[in-house]
Amino acid sequence: MTVLNRRTLIKIGGAAAALPLVGGVAFAQEKVKVAFVLIGTPDDNGWNFGHDTGRKYMLDKIGADKVETTVVTNVAEGPDSERVFRELAQQGHKLIYATSFGYGDYVHKVAKQFPDVKFEWATGNATAPNVSIYNAKFHEGRAVVGTIAGMMTKTNTIAYIGSFPIPEVRMGINAYAIAARKVNPAVKIKVVYVDSWFDPAKEADAARALIDQGVDVITQHTDGPAALQVAEERGIVGGFGQGADMSAFAPKSHLTAIIDNWGPHYVKSVQSILDGTWAEGSVWDGIASGEVEIGKYNEKIPADVVAAAEKVKNDIAAGTLHPFAGPIKDNAGAERVAAGDVIDDGEFWAVDWYAEGVEA
Amino acid sequence: MTLDLAIAIIITLVGASTPILLAALGELVVEKSGVLNLGVEGMMLIGAVITVAVVLVTGNHWLAILCAALAAAAAALIFGFLTLSLSANQVATGLALTILGTGFSALFGQPYTGKAVPLLRSPFPPELAADPVWRVIFGYSPLVYFSLIMVVVIWWFLKKTRAGLILRAVGENDLSAHSIGYPVIGVRYLAVAFGGAMAGIAGSCFPLILTPQWVERLTTGRGWIALALVVFAVWRPFRLLGGAYLFGLVMTLEVYAKAAGGGFRVLPSELWAALPYLATILVLVLISMRRGGSSSAPACLGKPFLPTS
Numbered sequence: 001m002t003v004l005n006r007r008t009l010i011k012i013g014g015a016a017a018a019l020p021l022v023g024g025v026a027f028a029q030e031k032v033k034v035a036f037v038l039i040g041t042p043d044d045n046g047w048n049f050g051h052d053t054g055r056k057y058m059l060d061k062i063g064a065d066k067v068e069t070t071v072v073t074n075v076a077e078g079p080d081s082e083r084v085f086r087e088l089a090q091q092g093h094k095l096i097y098a099t100s101f102g103y104g105d106y107v108h109k110v111a112k113q114f115p116d117v118k119f120e121w122a123t124g125n126a127t128a129p130n131v132s133i134y135n136a137k138f139h140e141g142r143a144v145v146g147t148i149a150g151m152m153t154k155t156n157t158i159a160y161i162g163s164f165p166i167p168e169v170r171m172g173i174n175a176y177a178i179a180a181r182k183v184n185p186a187v188k189i190k191v192v193y194v195d196s197w198f199d200p201a202k203e204a205d206a207a208r209a210l211i212d213q214g215v216d217v218i219t220q221h222t223d224g225p226a227a228l229q230v231a232e233e234r235g236i237v238g239g240f241g242q243g244a245d246m247s248a249f250a251p252k253s254h255l256t257a258i259i260d261n262w263g264p265h266y267v268k269s270v271q272s273i274l275d276g277t278w279a280e281g282s283v284w285d286g287i288a289s290g291e292v293e294i295g296k297y298n299e300k301i302p303a304d305v306v307a308a309a310e311k312v313k314n315d316i317a318a319g320t321l322h323p324f325a326g327p328i329k330d331n332a333g334a335e336r337v338a339a340g341d342v343i344d345d346g347e348f349w350a351v352d353w354y355a356e357g358v359e360a
Numbered sequence: 361m362t363l364d365l366a367i368a369i370i371i372t373l374v375g376a377s378t379p380i381l382l383a384a385l386g387e388l389v390v391e392k393s394g395v396l397n398l399g400v401e402g403m404m405l406i407g408a409v410i411t412v413a414v415v416l417v418t419g420n421h422w423l424a425i426l427c428a429a430l431a432a433a434a435a436a437l438i439f440g441f442l443t444l445s446l447s448a449n450q451v452a453t454g455l456a457l458t459i460l461g462t463g464f465s466a467l468f469g470q471p472y473t474g475k476a477v478p479l480l481r482s483p484f485p486p487e488l489a490a491d492p493v494w495r496v497i498f499g500y501s502p503l504v505y506f507s508l509i510m511v512v513v514i515w516w517f518l519k520k521t522r523a524g525l526i527l528r529a530v531g532e533n534d535l536s537a538h539s540i541g542y543p544v545i546g547v548r549y550l551a552v553a554f555g556g557a558m559a560g561i562a563g564s565c566f567p568l569i570l571t572p573q574w575v576e577r578l579t580t581g582r583g584w585i586a587l588a589l590v591v592f593a594v595w596r597p598f599r600l601l602g603g604a605y606l607f608g609l610v611m612t613l614e615v616y617a618k619a620a621g622g623g624f625r626v627l628p629s630e631l632w633a634a635l636p637y638l639a640t641i642l643v644l645v646l647i648s649m650r651r652g653g654s655s656s657a658p659a660c661l662g663k664p665f666l667p668t669s
Contacts, residue, residue: 041466041576043473074576159619192618195633199580200571202615205372209615212368226571229476249476249573359621 032273035070035093037084039077039100040198046223046243047197047260048073051099051122053244054262061267066274077102085110089117095273097266098122100197101166107131118278120269122262123168125349127280134265137286138168139175140316141258142219143323144287144294145240146179147312148255149217150187151305152237153180159190159210161220161227163197165360167349169221174355175323176219181357183308190215191360200226211236217255225249238298245295256309257295264290284345288317324348329356367492369616374504377608379404379565379579381507383586384593384600385514386558391590392518393551394531394660398454399439400559401583402461403432407563409465412472412574421480421568425503428564429557435461436556440549447664458583466576473574480568501569503561508601510558515597527551531658534665544665559583588640594647594656607636 042052055069070093075081081103088096089110098107099122111119111131124133149158160176162169177189190213192206203222207230210218218239220227225246231239232250239250241257265283272278285291294313297306315321326337330353337343343351354360383400390397407428414424439457442448480501482489489499518524529537530547538544566578585607592607593600614632647656 043470044575045474190619190621192615193629194615195629196580198577200573200575200578201376201566201580201582202611204571205376205612206615206619208368208372209612209619212365212372212616213619215619224575225573229572233479248474 031066031068032095032270033068033070033091033093034270034273035072035088035096037075037081037088037096037098037100037103038071038073039075039102040223041073042071044198044223045225045246045249048099048223050243050260051097051262054260054266057263058266058270061263062270062274067270075103079106082106082110085119086113089114094118095120095270095278098124101168118273127282129280132269132279132281132283134269134283135168136260136262136291137284138258138260138292139171139323140286141292141294142172142175143179143316143321144309144313145219145256145258146176147183148240148301148305148309149176149219150180150182150184151308152255152301153184153187153217154237155214155216156184156186157188157190157214158217159192159207159215159219161203161206161210161218161222162191162193163222164195165193167351169193170354171324171348171351172221173358173360174328174351177355177358178323178328179312181355187357189358191354191358194222196222198223200224203227204230207231207239208234228254238300241295247296247298252298252300255298255301259293259295261291261293286316287313288319330354331356331358331360364492365616367496369612370496371499372616373605373608373612374500375565375569375608376611377604378501378504378507378569379562379582380586380589380607381562381601381604382503382510382565383559383562383583384589384604385507385510385597386555386562387586387590388593388595388597388600389514389518389527389558390551390555391661392531392595392658393527393548394534394658394663394665395440395443395548395552396450396454396662397436397439397457397552397555398451398587399436399457399461400555400586401579401581402458402465403435403556403559404563404566404579404583404586405461405465405577406435407432407560408566408578409469409472409563409574410560411564412469412475412477412567415477415567416472416475419478421478425561425564425568428560430560432560432563433553433556435464436552436559437549439556440552443664444545444548444552447666450662450664462577465578469574469576473576475573477567477572477574479572501565503565503569506561511597511601518597528658531660534660534663535667538665538667544667548665559586562586585636588637591647591657592640592643594643595658606639610635610639 036055038048040048042048072084075084095118097120101123104124107119107121111128119131121133123135127133160173180187194202194206203226207227211234216236218227218231220242228239228246228250231253238253238255243260245257247254322342324343326341327339328337330336410428410431411424414427439453442453443450482499483502484498489495526542530544534544589603593603
């Protein structure tokens with residue numbers, strides 16, 4: 001693989017554009033070039049780590065003789081990303097993964113100019129003939145950790161450090177709150193948005209602010225272990241890894257982790273390029289198909305809590321439990337989902353309210 | 361608000377303010393000598409990554425801080441060589457230093473990611489900080505006390521010492537200082553190296569106080585806040601102290617107000633985050649509106665020293 005940053009990429013892009021005929025001549029069967037565009041770096045132990053682990057898994061399964069990958073790190077969501085996507089397309093990448101929501105507009109713009117290049121936009125919300133979207137039902141994992149949080153909290157106050165108030169984050173909060181209140185109706189859920197996917201100092205300060213105000217279980221929807229480290233330092237009940245196992249940072253406080261497992265999806269979609277069967281589509285899998293995994297349980301979690309968490313996980317996988325099954329009230333007391341009803345995948349993205357117990 | 365919560369807020373805000381204060385103090389001295397070094401963010405990142413590396417390898421916090429200061433000062437001297445000896449454009453070179461620091465720290469830090477760093481805790485016996493009221497005085501990392509001492513030291517140096525007067529003279533009128541025999545370039549080299557060392561120590565605060573780990577771009581823009589703060593404080597050390605704690609207070613109140621929820625969430629989240637910058641713009645407007653009196657910025661700020669021309 002090649003790891004590039006934005007600047008060298010642009011230089012190499014210029015060189016590659018000048019020599020369009022060089023690539024591939026030496027190969028009997030040309031390797032398919034696949035690119036991954038990351039908002040951070042694979043060493044964040046979170047979101048980007050998850051995608052890079054998925055890439056390695058895919059390379060391993062499909063074989064480095066058939067596929068060649070390029071990783072571009074630290075690509076900001078914004079106009080700058082458009083250049084990166086265009087360079088990658090010009091360099092002959094057949095499939096480009098845009099692994100953050102904010103790349104969407106630029107992916108679609110570049111995709112129109114390169115109809116032969118396929119794009120996949122993680123957590124996206126619009127497709128095109130050569131743009132697919134893929135996502136994972138992280139909220140299913142939130143339901144599992146919410147169950148643990150609800151049962152483990154001593155102060156009946158748990159927290160969720162969010163990045164931005166977008167539907168995905170809001171529904172993560174709701175899944176966490178609904179599951180926690182199912183096992184502990186007295187629990188309150190405090191929410192702090194840090195207005196960033198990555199600002200370790202601010203995430204840590206948010207965790208301090210929450211702990212100082214009575215919170216004893218924290219989960220976060222940002223890309224690193226900063227909040228968990230504060231939990232460890234303060235000795236509260238604990239927190240959860242996000243994206244990957246983060247127990248190295250908080251051995252006592254890391255209760256478990258929601259692990260992103262993009263590998264199987266990457267294998268499927270790269271294989272479809274090799275087979276020529278790739279098609280526009282939308283993939284949104286969760287615990288059942290292994291895209292969302294629950295990590296190791298900390299040994300301090302009592303057996304009955306582990307059993308309850310495992311039951312939620314297994315019931316979601318089996319389809320007998322829906323994280324958004326009614327009755328659900330919002331935090332102003334109005335009933336939003338009737339008993340026997342659920343928030344289905346289509347309605348999910350339009351939810352603009354918080355579940356009962358959420359202070360946001 | 362309870363006393364406990366007020367104390368908790370103070371402790372968090374002091375932690376948030378300290379790296380900004382240290383970096384801004386260094387930059388203040390640099391700018392007083394007439395040099396504008398926009399590479400603070402990059403030097404902080406170098407300091408942070410060196411701190412993590414040395415702590416993880418040797419386990420010695422003090423050695424780590426020393427190495428961070430030296431490494432960042434070395435980076436600052438590259439800037440110094442280009443801008444002072446070669447008279448390169450200070451703004452462009454400073455920005456290049458930030459890019460260099462970001463890249464170097466990312467490369468150098470790779471083996472150290474994914475590892476927890478032991479915090480540098482209060483130097484006082486834990487019994488002293490057990491009571492919450494005493495914790496406000498005794499509960500901080502040594503770097504916090506160091507930053508406060510440096511405010512006084514730098515104020516004293518600039519105001520009360522002959523060397524400080526020479527430094528200010530070099531910053532206000534380099535040709536006059538040169539004509540009466542002061543080594544303008546030499547003074548500026550020393551100031552730039554000192555500014556680098558302080559930025560490096562500011563970088564140490566991230567892994568040792570705030571978030572004990574290394575990850576790329578750990579300082580997430582605090583170096584730019586430090587630069588804004590120097591202007592905000594109109595190049596005066598005690599105003600810098602007040603300004604740093606004010607910026608820290610705004611950043612801290614933001615998360616505490618959000619965590620409190622309900623009526624405390626009076627401002628939209630984005631506005632909270634923008635407040636330090638809005639305050640800086642406001643101060644800049646106020647400074648430039650002042651009539652008559654001399655401009656507050658050192659007169660030679662950002663200009664290359666060219667005695668022959």
